[in-house]
Structures are given as C-alpha cells and as structure tokens.
Amino acid sequence: MTSGGTSDNRRRTASAQDLVDPPGGPRDGGGASRTNRAGAAIIGGAVALALLLAGTGAVASMVHGAKERLAHPAAVAAQQAVAVADDAEAPYCTPAFKQVLQRVLNACGLVGAEQRRGCQPADVKTFASITDDDFNALFTPLKERGAVLMFDDASDVLDTGAKKLLDERWLDRKGARYFFVVARASRDGTTERNRALSHKRANSVLFHLKESFQDPDLDNQVGLLWLGSEFAQLSNAYCDWPTSREGKRCTPETINRSAFASWVDCRL
Amino acid sequence: MRAKKAALLAVIAAVLGLVFSAYSTYDYAQQLDRQVHAVHCSFIPGAPVSSDADNPCKAALFSPFSAVLRATYWGGVPISLFGLGAFAFFVGYAVYLWVGDRRLSRAAYPTFVVLSLGPVLVSVVMFTISVTHLHALCKLCVGVYTASLIMATAAVVGMRLHSRETKGDSPDGAARGWPLPAFALVSLAALGASSLAPALAYVGLLPDYRPLLETCGKLATSSDPHHGLLKIRTMHPVRAVTLFEDPLCPTCKAFHERLVDENVFEKLDVTMAMFPLDSECNWMLDRALHPGACVLAKAVICGGNDRARSILEWAYDEQDTLRELGKQGTSSLTAKISQRWGHDIAACVGSKQVDTQLNQQLHFAANNHIPVSTPQMFLGNERLCDEDTDLGLKYTLAQLAPEVLHD
Numbered sequence: 001m002t003s004g005g006t007s008d009n010r011r012r013t014a015s016a017q018d019l020v021d022p023p024g025g026p027r028d029g030g031g032a033s034r035t036n037r038a039g040a041a042i043i044g045g046a047v048a049l050a051l052l053l054a055g056t057g058a059v060a061s062m063v064h065g066a067k068e069r070l071a072h073p074a075a076v077a078a079q080q081a082v083a084v085a086d087d088a089e090a091p092y093c094t095p096a097f098k099q100v101l102q103r104v105l106n107a108c109g110l111v112g113a114e115q116r117r118g119c120q121p122a123d124v125k126t127f128a129s130i131t132d133d134d135f136n137a138l139f140t141p142l143k144e145r146g147a148v149l150m151f152d153d154a155s156d157v158l159d160t161g162a163k164k165l166l167d168e169r170w171l172d173r174k175g176a177r178y179f180f181v182v183a184r185a186s187r188d189g190t191t192e193r194n195r196a197l198s199h200k201r202a203n204s205v206l207f208h209l210k211e212s213f214q215d216p217d218l219d220n221q222v223g224l225l226w227l228g229s230e231f232a233q234l235s236n237a238y239c240d241w242p243t244s245r246e247g248k249r250c251t252p253e254t255i256n257r258s259a260f261a262s263w264v265d266c267r268l
Numbered sequence: 269m270r271a272k273k274a275a276l277l278a279v280i281a282a283v284l285g286l287v288f289s290a291y292s293t294y295d296y297a298q299q300l301d302r303q304v305h306a307v308h309c310s311f312i313p314g315a316p317v318s319s320d321a322d323n324p325c326k327a328a329l330f331s332p333f334s335a336v337l338r339a340t341y342w343g344g345v346p347i348s349l350f351g352l353g354a355f356a357f358f359v360g361y362a363v364y365l366w367v368g369d370r371r372l373s374r375a376a377y378p379t380f381v382v383l384s385l386g387p388v389l390v391s392v393v394m395f396t397i398s399v400t401h402l403h404a405l406c407k408l409c410v411g412v413y414t415a416s417l418i419m420a421t422a423a424v425v426g427m428r429l430h431s432r433e434t435k436g437d438s439p440d441g442a443a444r445g446w447p448l449p450a451f452a453l454v455s456l457a458a459l460g461a462s463s464l465a466p467a468l469a470y471v472g473l474l475p476d477y478r479p480l481l482e483t484c485g486k487l488a489t490s491s492d493p494h495h496g497l498l499k500i501r502t503m504h505p506v507r508a509v510t511l512f513e514d515p516l517c518p519t520c521k522a523f524h525e526r527l528v529d530e531n532v533f534e535k536l537d538v539t540m541a542m543f544p545l546d547s548e549c550n551w552m553l554d555r556a557l558h559p560g561a562c563v564l565a566k567a568v569i570c571g572g573n574d575r576a577r578s579i580l581e582w583a584y585d586e587q588d589t590l591r592e593l594g595k596q597g598t599s600s601l602t603a604k605i606s607q608r609w610g611h612d613i614a615a616c617v618g619s620k621q622v623d624t625q626l627n628q629q630l631h632f633a634a635n636n637h638i639p640v641s642t643p644q645m646f647l648g649n650e651r652l653c654d655e656d657t658d659l660g661l662k663y664t665l666a667q668l669a670p671e672v673l674h675d
Contacts, residue, residue, distance in 0.1 A: 040368030048360020051286065052462050055352045059293060059466045063473040066300035070475055073303070083640040085543075085633040088551040171620050173627055175551030175634065216493040265551075 088175025092141030093266035100138055102268055146262025148243040156200035158208055162244035169261055170209060176263035181205045183226040183259040195228030201259045202226040271433055274426030275366035278419050282358035285415030287313045289351035292408045296346040302655040309407050324404035330658045332529055333397050338662035342477035349467040351412060357462035370434055375451035377427035383459055384423040387416035481664050484653035487646050488636045496628030498540040499573045505537035507669045512543040512644040515565060515583035516558035516591055520643040523657050524584055535672040541629040542568055543642050550630055552640050560594015563601045563617060569625050570616035
C-alpha cells in the first residue's frame with residue numbers, strides 16, 4: 001500500500017514530459033502507452049483551452065471597448081466633423097452686405113410668408129439704413145458675377161444683347177441662392193416717371209426670365225429692386241462692368257438707364 | 269524527417285493562423301464603435317496599421333463575405349472569429365501530436381489530416397471570392413490561407429512519417445487508443461466547440477444598435493420642382509430611396525456593388541442625385557477631391573433615366589482609369605466618354621442644359637443640408653448613417669426596410 005501510494009504520488013507530481021516519455025521508453029506495454037497518450041492529450045488540450053480562453057477573453061475585451069467608445073463618442077466625433085451642404089458663401093458677403101441683403105429680401109417678399117414681388121424705393125430707404133453711396137458700393141464686389149443690362153432712353157424693352165447677357169448670367173448660377181435685379185432710371189424727367197420706368201425695367205427682366213426658363217422656383221430666387229432718380233446715380237466707373245452694349249458709348253446717363261442683374265453668393 | 273518535426277511545423281502554422289485571425293478579428297471588432305479605423309494589412313504580425321484608405325484588407329473587411337448573420341447582428345459575426353477558435357484548437361492538437369510523438373493513437377494523425385482540410389477548404393472558397401469578387405488579396409487573409417495550407421501539408425506528411433515510424437510498434441490496433449470514428453467524432457466536436465466559443469462571446473456582448481439607426485438626419489425637403497433628379501429603373505422596386513453619388517468615389521463604387529451583391533438594389537425605387545466631390549462644379553468644396561467627377565456626373569445625367577445606371581456602373585468599373593484621365597483634364601475624359609457612349613452623350617456633357625440640371629441636383633443637396641460626403645442613402649426621408657451603409661447595411665435594412673431583403 002505504502003509502496004503503491006508513493007508510486008501514485010510520484011506519478012501525480014511528475015512533469016508533463018515524464019508523462020509522455022517515461023524512463024521506461026515508448027514500447028513498454030499498453031498501460032503505459034495509454035498513460036502517455038493521455039498525457040499528450042492533456043497537454044494539447046490544456047494549450048488549446050488556454051489559447052481559447054485567452055482568445056475569447058480578448059474578443060470580449062475588444063467588444064466591450066467598442067461598446068464603451070460607442071457610449072462615449074464625444075472626443076472621437078469632434079475630430080470627425082463633416083461639412084454640411086449649403087448655398088455658396090463668397091468673401092464679399094460681409095456683415096454690412098448681408099444686412100442689406102436680409103432687409104431687401106424681407107421687404108421684397110423672398111423671405112417669410114409675404115407674397116410681394118419687388119420693392120419700392122421707399123421700402124429700401126426705410127429698411128436699408130445706409131447711405132446711397134454705400135449701397136452702391138456694396139454691389140462693387142459683384143462686378144465679375146453680375147452684368148449691366150442697358151436700355152434705350154425712356155424704354156423698358158430688353159434688346160437682343162441684353163437678353164443674351166441676362167440668359168448667360170442666369171445660367172451661371174453655381175451655388176447662389178438669390179438673383180438680384182436692381183433697375184434704375186436716369187435723372188431725365190420727373191421722379192414719379194423715373195420710378196415707374198425703373199419698375200418697368202425690373203419687370204422686363206423678370207418677365208424675360210420667366211418666359212425663357214419657366215423655372216418653377218423662380219419666384220423664390222429673384223429679388224427685384226427699382227430705384228428712381230432720387231437714389232444715388234451710378235458713376236462712370238460702372239461702364240467698366242460687363243454691359244449688354246459693349247463697345248458702345250457709355251456715359252453717366254446711359255449707365256443709369258439700366259438694370260443690374262447678378263446672382264448673390266451669400267447665405268442668410 | 270520525423271513525424272515529430274512535421275507536428276512542430278503544424279504547431280507553427282497553427283500559431284500563425286491564430287495570430288492572423290486574431291489581428292483580423294481585432295480590426296473587425298474595432299469597427300463596432302461605428303467610427304472610422306485603420307486596419308492591419310501586413311504579412312508581418314505586429315506591423316502597424318495601414319494608413320492607406322483603399323488597402324485590400326479594408327476592402328475584404330467591408331465586403332459582404334467577411335461575416336455571417338449580417339441581418340441578425342450589426343456587422344454580422346466575422347468569420348475570423350471562427351478562425352480564431354479553430355486555430356486555438358489546432359495549436360493544441362498539433363502540440364498533442366508533437367508531444368505524443370510515437371505513442372499517439374493510430375487515429376490521431378488521420379483525424380488531424382481530415383480536420384485540417386476544413387481551414388483549407390474555407391481558404392480555397394475565400395481565395396476564390398477574393399480573386400473573383402474583390403479583385404484583391406488581403407495580406408491577413410493570405411496569411412490565414414498559407415497557414416492553413418502549411419498545416420494541412422504538415423498533417424499529411426506527419427501522418428505518413430508517423431505511420432512508417434510506428435510500423436510494427438503494436439500489432440494490436442486496439443492497444444493504440446480509440447478507434448478512428450470515435451476519435452474523429454470527439455475531435456470534431458471539440459473543434460466545433462472551440463470554433464464557436466469566441467463567436468458566442470462576441471454576439472453575447474454586442475451593443476444594441478437599433479436606437480442608433482435613425483439618428484443621422486432626414487431629408488428636409490424631397491421636393492424637386494425642376495424634375496432635375498434621376499429616376500433609376502429597377503426590377504422590383506418596393507422601397508423609395510434617394511441616393512447621392514459621385515462616379516469617381518471609391519466608397520460609392522463599393523456601396524453600389526454591395527447593394528447589387530446583396531440583391532437589394534433591384535428592390536429599391538431609386539431617386540438619384542449626383543454629388544461630385546469636384547470643385548469644378550461643386551461650390552461646397554475648396555478643392556477637387558475627385559477631379560473629373562463633374563464631367564462624369566454630367567455624363568450620367570445625360571444618360572437620362574434609362575441609361576444613367578449603365579453609365580454610372582461603367583464609371584465605377586473604370587474608376588481607376590477615369591480618375592487618371594480626370595487629372596489630365598476635361599478633354600481626355602470627354603474623349604473616353606465619347607469612345608464608350610457615343611458622340612451624343614459627349615456633346616451633351618458640354619451643354620448648358622446638363623450644367624443646369626447638375627446644378628439643380630447640387631442645390632437639392634444644399635437645400636437638404638446633407639453632409640458633404642458620398643455616398644449617401646435616404647430610406648424614404650431617413651438618412652442611413654455612413655457606418656450603416658457598409659458593415660451595418662444588412663442589419664439596418666433588416667430593421668428599417670425588411671421588404672428589400674425578402675425574395
């Protein structure tokens with residue numbers, strides 16, 4: 001008993017290599033071989049189990065980590081902010097420009113529930129609390145984007161050149177949201193007459209756009225402004241702008257018989 | 269050579285398979301937080317993650333073939349998890365062969381040979397898919413394929429050597445362990461349990477993604493007063509979607525292929541807006557991410573509702589070539605369009621009308637204040653989050669539009 005017990009203890013405390021490769025050698029009978037096979041299986045099984053547990057534990061840790069990041073994404077999300085699609089915003093959209101734009105849009109019915117089309121000069125006087133010269137200066141950055149459509153004296157009819165230029169400008173919308181038409185009349189004649197003429201010129205532009213493009217969204221895009229002779233007159237400098245009568249004589253009188261048309265690349 | 273050496277080779281191969289599977293699993297599990305992560309793509313274990321946005325490992329990871337049960341679990345259950353469990357088993361088994369040497373059961377090597385054919389078979393299938401569908405070989409995957417092949421080869425060689433070495437050792441087969449069928453059955457059960465264990469832990473711990481699916485915005489307005497958007501014809505449209513696509517965007521290509529491969533696209537009632545990430549026509553960018561995308565977007569629009577899909581799919585198929593032509597300028601790209609789609613489409617690309625229509629599509633995006641990225645898909649008015657257009661696509665569709673997954 002004692003001897004057998006000692007032998008058992010020795011076997012229990014034997015190394016793994018002893019289990020599979022005992023001193024008696026490999027060909028020492030069925031019982032020993034079974035023990036050796038069992039030893040090898042135990043080692044293999046232990047290795048597999050250890051790796052499996054480690055692997056499964058690692059997987060659990062990975063999923064848990066992802067769950068934590070999912071629950072607290074703030075730091076990561078802040079680094080991955082994505083731009084949002086919107087209308088264009090050109091450098092000339094200064095606060096002063098936007099202030100005028102906003103007031104004109106409100107007054108002209110393009111923003112809000114009003115169904116008006118166009119603004120009377122008095123509205124602009126009230127809403128655009130800046131000087132006439134400053135008002136004109138605001139449009140200076142639009143030189144490349146806009147065009148001056150010239151009219152004959154006392155006429156509100158768009159000629160072929162004016163229509164062509166207007167069409168080109170309209171089709172070159174890019175990211176702009178609003179199309180501005182600012183009609184003018186020269187100082188010839190009475191204030192009332194000039195104001196009415198300016199209004200007609202603005203309408204000529206609008207009607208041409210409607211007729212040519214039949215854009216269902218046009219009413220939400222075009223802002224009309226008609227300025228009579230009581231407003232600041234355009235100077236000769238505007239003769240350098242793209243006009244519908246390139247190469248023809250341009251004077252302070254002719255440049256003010258016109259409608260200025262341009263997309264405005266500003267967000268409001 | 270002795271069988272013991274073959275067993276040692278099998279141990280090394282199985283360890284390599286385990287390591288490659290572990291890296292692959294790690295990369296997959298990283299994506300569970302729905303953020304963007306780089307992935308490992310190297311034959312060298314421990315090499316840093318690849319910063320290349322279009323590496324083949326990423327393509328494989330985001331492909332429909334990298335996971336199973338995608339409709340049930342967000343992202344599905346990555347097959348690398350099964351590999352992880354299986355290779356853990358094979359390492360143990362190969363160690364058993366190595367340590368047991370000549371005293372092994374007669375059934376040990378034949379069983380190992382049979383079991384090791386499993387990873388080889390899976391590797392052959394995945395290799396074929398990589399070549400025929402993904403057109404790229406992911407290094408981690410190749411690592412697993414190679415490890416599987418070496419392990420199986422070592423198993424066969426080991427079996428022959430072991431048989432020779434033990435010839436005459438014991439004339440009584442019963443004295444050399446369990447009979448082959450019983451041994452193989454127990455081993456197979458152990459392999460199955462080992463393969464499933466990591467996957468069970470994985471799915472048991474997955475977060476609940478359902479509340480996150482509808483948190484990525486909506487279309488503010490679906491009105492299209494100019495009728496400038498494209499209506500793409502499909503076979504059995506059952507669910508209205510709006511897609512924003514860029515012909516030169518690799519992610520758009522992958523997304524489109526995913527929809528087609530999953531047999532989903534034909535069940536969508538598709539309204540499509542071109543959203544080229546090219547500053548030549550898209551004012552929302554300060555530089556062109558995909559030069560030439562505006563020209564190709566116009567070509568797609570010129571195809572009208574009938575041919576738009578064909579032209580878009582052509583652009584996706586030829587994306588690498590077209591991207592290079594796009595860098596050379598409009599004329600090269602237009603010539604390519606003319607060569608493939610004829611003079612009419614090429615002429616249309618240069619027309620004012622198509623400029624206007626593309627501009628209307630871009631304004632549709634601006635009016636809806638969508639993120640400046642592609643692709644984007646809106647199920648009805650609900651925007652699918654970016655992460656739900658790749659890994660989570662099938663799960664998301666199963667939750668929000670199950671009808672498109674049914675035959």
